[in-house]
Every structure is written in C-alpha cells, then in structure tokens.
Amino acid sequence: MKYRIQKVSEKIEVPRSTIRFWETEFPELVKPERTNGGQRRYSEQDISNLQKIKNLLHRKNRTIDQARIILKQGNADAGKIDWQNQSILLTGGTGSFGKHFCKVMLEKYHPKVIRIYSRDELKQHEMRQTFGEDVIRYFIGDVRDGDRLKRAMEGIDIVIHAAALKQVPSCEYNPFEAVKTNIYGAQNVIDAAIDVGVKKVVALSTDKAVNPVNLYGATKLCSDKIFIQGNSYSGSRGTHFSCVRYGNVIGSRGSVIPLFREQKKTGKITITDERMTRFWLTLDQAVELVVNALCYMQGGEIFVPKIPSMKIMDLAKAIAPQCDIEVIGIRPGEKIHEALITEEDGRNTVAYNGMYVIMPNSSWWERQNYKTGKKLPDDFIYASDTNDEWLSVEDLKKIIYESSSVEEDPASRLLSTIHQLNEKVILNMLNSEERTTR
Numbered sequence: 001m002k003y004r005i006q007k008v009s010e011k012i013e014v015p016r017s018t019i020r021f022w023e024t025e026f027p028e029l030v031k032p033e034r035t036n037g038g039q040r041r042y043s044e045q046d047i048s049n050l051q052k053i054k055n056l057l058h059r060k061n062r063t064i065d066q067a068r069i070i071l072k073q074g075n076a077d078a079g080k081i082d083w084q085n086q087s088i089l090l091t092g093g094t095g096s097f098g099k100h101f102c103k104v105m106l107e108k109y110h111p112k113v114i115r116i117y118s119r120d121e122l123k124q125h126e127m128r129q130t131f132g133e134d135v136i137r138y139f140i141g142d143v144r145d146g147d148r149l150k151r152a153m154e155g156i157d158i159v160i161h162a163a164a165l166k167q168v169p170s171c172e173y174n175p176f177e178a179v180k181t182n183i184y185g186a187q188n189v190i191d192a193a194i195d196v197g198v199k200k201v202v203a204l205s206t207d208k209a210v211n212p213v214n215l216y217g218a219t220k221l222c223s224d225k226i227f228i229q230g231n232s233y234s235g236s237r238g239t240h241f242s243c244v245r246y247g248n249v250i251g252s253r254g255s256v257i258p259l260f261r262e263q264k265k266t267g268k269i270t271i272t273d274e275r276m277t278r279f280w281l282t283l284d285q286a287v288e289l290v291v292n293a294l295c296y297m298q299g300g301e302i303f304v305p306k307i308p309s310m311k312i313m314d315l316a317k318a319i320a321p322q323c324d325i326e327v328i329g330i331r332p333g334e335k336i337h338e339a340l341i342t343e344e345d346g347r348n349t350v351a352y353n354g355m356y357v358i359m360p361n362s363s364w365w366e367r368q369n370y371k372t373g374k375k376l377p378d379d380f381i382y383a384s385d386t387n388d389e390w391l392s393v394e395d396l397k398k399i400i401y402e403s404s405s406v407e408e409d410p411a412s413r414l415l416s417t418i419h420q421l422n423e424k425v426i427l428n429m430l431n432s433e434e435r436t437t438r
C-alpha cells in the first residue's frame with residue numbers, strides 16, 4: 001500500500017512542506033516512489049520513519065544533525081554497513097585481536113569474506129582448524145611486501161590493519177625491524193588500499209603512541225600520523241583512513257594477567273612500580289570499537305573509547321591476594337601512567353557518551369557528523385591515573401572470593417567482570433546523550 005503526500009501529512013500531522021524538507025534531509029530513510037506524473041507515493045516504512053523523525057525533532061527537540069546520528073545509530077549494525085556484502089582484509093589476523101574479530105564477525109555480522117594476512121603458516125593452520133575456510137581465507141604475506149598486499153586487497157572493501165610488532169623490549173632490541181613492520185608496513189597498507197580502491201581502512205593504535213617513550217610507541221605514532229594523512233593522498237579513489245586507539249587488552253598475548261598467574265604458583269608476584277596504572281578493555285570491546293569506527297568514520301579520526309583504569313597493585317591483589325609482592329623497578333621504555341589523549345590532541349577532540357573522537361587538524365577535514373560532540377576544556381587530557389572510571393580491588397576481590405571457579409581460572413573470571421564493568425562506559429558510540437567525563 002502506498003500513500004499520497006496529503007494522506008501522509010494527515011496521518012503524522014505535519015505540513016506537506018515539512019515532509020518534503022525531511023525527505024531531503026533524511027534521504028536514506030524517506031524514499032517515496034514517483035508516479036509517471038512525478039507524484040510522491042510513500043510506503044508504510046517511509047511513514048514509520050517520518051514518525052521517528054518527528055518524534056526526535058518536535059517532541060525531543062533534537063537538531064537535524066542529532067536526529068541523523070541517532071537514527072543511523074539505531075540501525076548501525078545492519079544499516080550503515082551492509083556486512084553481508086563486505087569483503088574484509090585483516091592484517092595480523094592470527095593475533096589476539098584478529099582471532100576475536102573473526103569470531104565476532106562470524107557470529108554477529110556475517111561478512112562475505114575475511115582475508116587473513118600474516119606471515120606464520122602455523123598460526124594460520126591453527127586458525128583454519130578453528131574457523132574453517134568458508135568465510136575466512138588465509139594469505140601468507142608480510143606487510144613489508146607492498147606487491148603482495150596489493151594482490152591480497154583485490155576486491156576488498158574494508159581493511160583492518162592489526163599487524164604489528166608490539167612487544168616493547170623486542171622493538172627496543174630490534175629497532176630497524178620495528179620501523180620496517182610498523183611504519184613501512186603502514187605505508188604499504190595505505191598505498192595498496194589507495195591503488196586498489198578499498199573504501200575504508202581502520203588501523204589499530206595504542207596508548208603507547210601518545211607521548212611515546214619507547215620505540216614501539218614511536219613507530220605506532222608514525223603509523224597513526226601517516227594513516228590520518230593518507231586521506232589527503234586518496235583523492236578521487238575515495239579511500240578513507242581512520243585509527244582506533246586504546247590501552248591494554250586483557251587476555252591478549254603478552255598481557256600481564258598470564259604472567260601474574262604463572263608467578264602466583266611461586267608465591268611471589270613481581271611489580272615494576274607500585275604506583276602504576278593502566279587503561280583496560282576487553283577483546284570484545286576492542287572489536288566493537290573497530291566496528292563502530294567503520295560505521296561512523298569519515299576518514300581522519302582517531303576513535304578513543306572511554307574505558308576504566310586499574311591499579312596494577314589491585315590487579316596483583318585480585319589475582320593472588322596471598323602472594324608476596326616484590327617491587328623490581330620500572331623497566332626501560334615503561335611509563336607509570338599511560339595517556340590516550342594529550343592536551344594538544346584534546347583541543348581537537350569531542351566527547352560522546354562512550355567515546356572520544358580526535359579530529360585531524362587538517363585543511364581537508366570537515367566536522368560534519370561531529371557537531372553534536374561535546375567540546376572539552378582546554379587543559380583536558382585523558383590519562384590512566386586521572387580517569388573517572390576505576391576498577392577497584394573490591395570489585396575484583398569480590399569476584400575472586402565469591403566464586404568457586406575463580407581459583408581455577410581467576411584471569412578468565414576477571415575478564416568477564418572487567419567486561420561487565422566496562423560495558424557501563426563504552427560502546428553506544430556517538431550517543432548524543434553526553435555524560436560528564438571529568
């Protein structure tokens with residue numbers, strides 16, 4: 001059944017001129033058919049969307065920009081990105097992030113294909129045993145090899161760049177290798193994506209790239225800079241580049257939890273500095289952050305989630321309350337606290353409910369969708385020691401002592417708790433209901 005504009009106007013009680021105006025402002029939501037004589041015919045779906053628009057603009061007093069974001073967000077999973085038709089290339093797909101990304105994609109989003117791009121055939125073989133090869137395909141390749149990357153990106157819509165050398169001591173000890181993988185590798189990804197006509201590229205960054213004190217962080221800072229600037233090279237090819245930046249991922253390879261669990265067996269936990277704090281998030285949240293970034297990116301943003309901090313002493317007490325703690329002194333290239341947004345970046349950052357968006361300071365950038373974001377105070381920084389959200393030792397102890405399964409596997413218990421706590425503050429990106437952050 002299709003309706004004339006007069007009928008729609010009576011049904012939703014707004015003038016015809018308003019309906020025509022909303023039609024131009026929300027072309028994806030209101031798409032009347034035209035008769036041969038050019039008259040509009042509205043579907044039930046058009047009318048339902050018009051009612052939602054009216055509700056937001058007239059009853060809730062939202063601006064057109066806000067309404068656009070809210071309506072798109074409500075449909076973000078299925079609407080903004082048509083996942084079933086997306087072919088994704090995932091560099092570093094056999095790593096902690098990559099494997100979890102594939103799991104979530106297969107369970108929730110159902111993309112056409114995910115191509116894994118990494119060097120080690122054993123890790124790919126193991127992944128094949130778990131995930132099969134119907135949707136996930138496995139490419140052996142090094143991000144240092146631009147030709148191979150270009151071949152792997154043929155027919156690809158979305159690239160997620162997770163490949164990196166990420167162990168601080170190993171990057172210090174092998175500096176040229178870190179530069180080749182993390183910087184030249186990033187450049188190769190950008191060049192290949194532009195040459196092949198990929199639509200969107202999201203690169204994974206880290207808090208270590210903020211005011212870096214080690215080579216790993218410095219190479220990731222270079223990588224961030226060249227990804228953001230990649231937008232000015234893509235020209236008519238229209239490839240968009242953005243980054244996501246976050247702190248420690250609980251349960252990823254090389255995280256502190258497995259170390260504490262091992263040390264617990266000896267009755268002694270080693271800590272480098274008692275004052276140390278860190279941002280924490282789960283792999284689920286890291287994946288969801290990338291999905292959200294892909295949904296909302298215009299190209300040029302660094303998306304930073306609002307996530308809680310934890311004191312390293314609390315983590316040690318939570319995992320092994322009965323153990324002695326030995327303080328062994330800070331390691332080279334280690335910070336006592338980490339930051340995700342510097343004061344300088346803060347000036348170009350807007351805040352949303354679960355997320356900060358750092359915008360580039362470039363002439364090609366237009367704020368467009370981020371007008372609804374809350375501007376931050378001039379001296380704003382987002383650091384792990386001055387965070388508003390904390391995981392307390394009480395939160396952690398409670399779980400450890402209340403559950404019988406915890407003794408067997410405290411780390412996985414922690415993971416789920418931290419995940420639940422984190423859920424309070426992350427996700428729902430670009431929700432225009434702003435929360436005071438500091």
Ligand SMILES: NC(=O)c1ccc[n+]([C@@H]2O[C@H](COP(=O)([O-])OP(=O)(O)OC[C@H]3O[C@@H](n4cnc5c(N)ncnc54)[C@H](OP(=O)(O)O)[C@@H]3O)[C@@H](O)[C@H]2O)c1
Binds near residue numbers: 141161164205246
């Ligand atoms: N884990 C964290 O706490 C954390 C926090 C913030 C940001 N990040 C960022 O998130 C990303 C993913 O981290 P992750 O924890 O998943 O790392 P990971 O578990 O160490 O995995 C790294 C992946 O990169 C691949 N890789 C390494 N060098 C490569 C090269 N030259 N060419 C192609 N592939 C290469 C590895 O496979 P092969 O060795 O087989 O090539 C592996 O698949 C990284 O960019 C990291 O900087 C991680």
